[in-house]
Amino acid sequence: MFKTIRSITGQSGKMLTRATWYTVLEMIVNAAPAGLLFVVLASLLQEEVSLQRMIWWTVSLLVMFALQALLASRGQIEAQSNGASIMKDVRLRLGEHLRKLPMGYFSRRDQGEISHTLLANVDEVEMILTHLFNQVIGSIILPIVSAVFLLFIDWRLALAVIISVPLALPLLFWSQHLMGKRSMKRQAAAAALQSRLLEYIQTIRLIKAHNQTGQRFTRLDQAMARLRDDSIRVEVITSPVVMLFSMILELGFVVLLLTGTYLLEGGLLDTSIFFIFLAVSMKFYQPLRSAGTALTQMRFMASAGERIRELFAQEALPEPKHPRLPNTFNIELENVDFAYGDKKILNGIQFQVPENNLVALVGPSGAGKSTIAGLISRFWDINGGAVKIGGIDVREMQSEELLAMISTVQQQPYLFNESIEANIRKGKPNATIEEVIEAAQAAHCHEFIIRLPQGYDTVAGEGGAALSGGERQRIAIARAMLKNAPIVVLDEATASLDPENEVYLQRAINKLAQNKTVLVIAHRLKTIQSADRILVVDKGKIIEVGRHVELVTQNGLYHRLWLEQQRLGGWRIKGGSSEGTKRA
Numbered sequence: 001m002f003k004t005i006r007s008i009t010g011q012s013g014k015m016l017t018r019a020t021w022y023t024v025l026e027m028i029v030n031a032a033p034a035g036l037l038f039v040v041l042a043s044l045l046q047e048e049v050s051l052q053r054m055i056w057w058t059v060s061l062l063v064m065f066a067l068q069a070l071l072a073s074r075g076q077i078e079a080q081s082n083g084a085s086i087m088k089d090v091r092l093r094l095g096e097h098l099r100k101l102p103m104g105y106f107s108r109r110d111q112g113e114i115s116h117t118l119l120a121n122v123d124e125v126e127m128i129l130t131h132l133f134n135q136v137i138g139s140i141i142l143p144i145v146s147a148v149f150l151l152f153i154d155w156r157l158a159l160a161v162i163i164s165v166p167l168a169l170p171l172l173f174w175s176q177h178l179m180g181k182r183s184m185k186r187q188a189a190a191a192a193l194q195s196r197l198l199e200y201i202q203t204i205r206l207i208k209a210h211n212q213t214g215q216r217f218t219r220l221d222q223a224m225a226r227l228r229d230d231s232i233r234v235e236v237i238t239s240p241v242v243m244l245f246s247m248i249l250e251l252g253f254v255v256l257l258l259t260g261t262y263l264l265e266g267g268l269l270d271t272s273i274f275f276i277f278l279a280v281s282m283k284f285y286q287p288l289r290s291a292g293t294a295l296t297q298m299r300f301m302a303s304a305g306e307r308i309r310e311l312f313a314q315e316a317l318p319e320p321k322h323p324r325l326p327n328t329f330n331i332e333l334e335n336v337d338f339a340y341g342d343k344k345i346l347n348g349i350q351f352q353v354p355e356n357n358l359v360a361l362v363g364p365s366g367a368g369k370s371t372i373a374g375l376i377s378r379f380w381d382i383n384g385g386a387v388k389i390g391g392i393d394v395r396e397m398q399s400e401e402l403l404a405m406i407s408t409v410q411q412q413p414y415l416f417n418e419s420i421e422a423n424i425r426k427g428k429p430n431a432t433i434e435e436v437i438e439a440a441q442a443a444h445c446h447e448f449i450i451r452l453p454q455g456y457d458t459v460a461g462e463g464g465a466a467l468s469g470g471e472r473q474r475i476a477i478a479r480a481m482l483k484n485a486p487i488v489v490l491d492e493a494t495a496s497l498d499p500e501n502e503v504y505l506q507r508a509i510n511k512l513a514q515n516k517t518v519l520v521i522a523h524r525l526k527t528i529q530s531a532d533r534i535l536v537v538d539k540g541k542i543i544e545v546g547r548h549v550e551l552v553t554q555n556g557l558y559h560r561l562w563l564e565q566q567r568l569g570g571w572r573i574k575g576g577s578s579e580g581t582k583r584a
């Protein structure tokens, strides 16, 4: 448990902080009234009490209580600030680590699971550092101090008090073991519920549109029921063992009573000593019981640490020891093989995009076009061959430098829930407002932005929900224009846009493509009629290569796709634009 926490916080001794020392002192002061009680009782029994003495004792007691409260509050503040700053660092390192992971990790894991680890699990570990750890330390120190005190007074009775501890401890270890096993299951159920909740919220529009509220709610309901069952199971399995631990521990009190009475009857014990033991033993068993509960709770929280450790253990794409930078920006794929896990997707892909050329990838859905485009940004590492930019393998470049030379415009670009200005500025964080407007004008979105109630200050909504698909794409293009990277990877919108939007979008794309090396995934073939080269991809292979005029005359897949799209075009109520992606 401590090993996990140390490994995720990266701090070896930092759990024993000033806060822990405050707690140790607090517990010593907490045990001190027992000593005072001993003196008071002895005086009472010997009838040596005076009012003046009693006032002194009372004052001393008040000072002890005040000191204890002061130490407790200092300890809590220290623990809180130390734990919170350690976990801030963990959150930052987790964010940084996630950024370096291959995209494959994100497609394997649910978004909800990842966010559960980043939010709930980090909070749970923070709870250990800010509260539970010191609570456990305090609950162990107080009985130790009390036991030492009792041993000094009468070793026979002290042994009677302590004797139950070694008998109860195995039960505590057992409860820890049970908790360790069950808590991982409960964590998985909580993460699954988070995924279902996220899915429910993100797809609420779709669910309503298809009238599937009942069906989706069932999935959510099942996830909730699983979490409920796992939570109950954790309690049902561990609680009886913790209870048994407490009971066996308290048996020591019975042993104390029997031993004390036996010694008293034999005249081997002073009554005042016996009273002291009866009173002080409370300071022995009660904190040990709390330590047991806090330790079990801590073991539960530590499973959150396990999940964080697993996330840190995911291997990032290896960075080169001696990174290289290309001088030119032609793209080259040499005999590339690629698989998602065991699922082979690309087979011997080979092509070039000469610098400042526009090459289009076309083909049926699932052919592997987006995968090819992702390999250029090194979203995944390939299984065979090489992906090169300017003759240098992308694996020999530092990932940040590689990403800086590529602008990617997605089919469904994501806009942050910030102002449109901030969204465009993501392409160049230090851009002036004039540069932002210039990019928006070039991307043909300035006109619609200034017509919005708050113009550039209009908030785009989560994911860009406040804007239409075409508007979102144009803002993403403005973002890419501001970035002004030498390579552009463009995933063209599949959905039919209204003619006006389509014309503007096409003009924006043409502007973005000027003097750049462009790889475009084209879904509408009429937009790539003037591309320098078209690659037809099918089942992970390039099966045809040529310009539009060459390919339409061959009796191949491109020809069939072209005829199909021409036929579908005839069904449109309004005619589309005749503009296409072209070199300006």
Ligand SMILES: Nc1ncnc2c1ncn2[C@@H]1O[C@H](COP(=O)(O)OP(=O)(O)OP(=O)(O)O)[C@@H](O)[C@H]1O
Pocket (backbone or CB within 6 Å): 104, 107, 108, 340, 343, 345, 363, 364, 365, 366, 367, 368, 369, 370, 371, 372
């Ligand atoms: N992250 C992933 N994990 C596993 N399989 C994937 C992943 N992404 C895509 N695939 C699979 O790889 C194949 C190629 O997908 P890809 O998205 O590259 O095709 P595409 O030609 O771009 O399709 P579309 O035109 O529909 O976008 C598909 O069978 C798809 O199911």
